[in-house]
Amino acid sequence: MDKGVRRAFDRARDTYREAARVQAEVAVECARLAGGGPLGRVLEIGAGCGLLTELLAPRTAGPYVALDLSLAMLGALPVPGVLRLAADGEAPPLRPGSFDFLASASAMQWFVRPEVALPTCLDLLRPGGGFVLVLFTEGTLAEPAWAARVSGFGSFWPLRPAGAYESMLAAVPGVLLQVEEREYVLHFPSAREALRSLRRSGAGFGGGRPRPGKARYRAFLSAYEERFGGERGLPLTYRAVFFRGSVGR
Numbered sequence: 001m002d003k004g005v006r007r008a009f010d011r012a013r014d015t016y017r018e019a020a021r022v023q024a025e026v027a028v029e030c031a032r033l034a035g036g037g038p039l040g041r042v043l044e045i046g047a048g049c050g051l052l053t054e055l056l057a058p059r060t061a062g063p064y065v066a067l068d069l070s071l072a073m074l075g076a077l078p079v080p081g082v083l084r085l086a087a088d089g090e091a092p093p094l095r096p097g098s099f100d101f102l103a104s105a106s107a108m109q110w111f112v113r114p115e116v117a118l119p120t121c122l123d124l125l126r127p128g129g130g131f132v133l134v135l136f137t138e139g140t141l142a143e144p145a146w147a148a149r150v151s152g153f154g155s156f157w158p159l160r161p162a163g164a165y166e167s168m169l170a171a172v173p174g175v176l177l178q179v180e181e182r183e184y185v186l187h188f189p190s191a192r193e194a195l196r197s198l199r200r201s202g203a204g205f206g207g208g209r210p211r212p213g214k215a216r217y218r219a220f221l222s223a224y225e226e227r228f229g230g231e232r233g234l235p236l237t238y239r240a241v242f243f244r245g246s247v248g249r
């Protein structure tokens with residue numbers, strides 16, 4: 001867990017829903033992949049303010065635990081009857097084998113050690129339990145990441161290729177896995193607007209030390225606009241990998 005990630009989402013509490021356009025689409029697709037039947041005891045990791053929770057929680061009669069690093073985000077989760085747990089999803093304080101279904105949308109790419117954390121999370125499922133996990137992958141935010149690099153403005157959170165996450169999950173004994181990748185592209189009128197939207201959705205945090213300064217900021221804006229500007233405006237790309245599966249019986 002990185003404390004900077006928690007701070008970024010704490011700050012985004014009141015702006016996330018309006019800014020998180022791609023994450024909202026991902027949540028809908030994630031709920032569709034979860035299938036139509038009852039889900040049993042559900043754990044959602046990185047529930048945030050509930051874009052996925054509000055789609056899944058009405059489908060379960062059992063307990064629904066919404067876990068998130070950010071207490072502020074959980075405070076904005078409007079779904080009644082859900083158990084909110086402010087904790088690190090990389091080391092969940094929960095008993096192995098105690099859930100029927102695990103869900104996570106747009107959250108686990110923030111894990112610092114996913115190679116350890118993903119198997120730990122699957123271990124919380126009972127034998128035969130199911131899961132749907134969606135993570136953003138390498139290539140997400142490629143345009144501002146490039147502009148940040150060439151301008152020295154800062155950095156964006158390092159994301160891994162879909163295949164790296166697939167290998168981590170496939171290595172869990174007995175796991176069955178279906179994989180699908182999708183790309184989403186938003187357009188903004190200016191680099192300033194794109195950056196503002198990222199901050200408002202909590203995704204502006206890059207992991208490294210911020211390197212403020214007006215000159216670097218202006219160089220970042222120009223680099224982004226000159227290289228990527230087009231008729232539709234400035235693109236901002238997201239790549240997501242969707243995993244649906246179950247753990248061994």
Ligand SMILES: C[S@@+](CC[C@H](N)C(=O)[O-])C[C@H]1O[C@@H](n2cnc3c(N)ncnc32)[C@H](O)[C@@H]1O
Pocket residue numbers: 001002005006009020023024027045046047048049050051052067068069070073087088089090104105106107108110111202
């Ligand atoms: C982009 S939001 C997604 C929220 C929600 N799942 C959705 O679809 O809108 C990412 C969430 O993951 C949470 N998060 C990041 N790292 C986490 C960790 N190590 N443990 C638990 N939650 C984490 C953040 O606090 C944030 O609420």
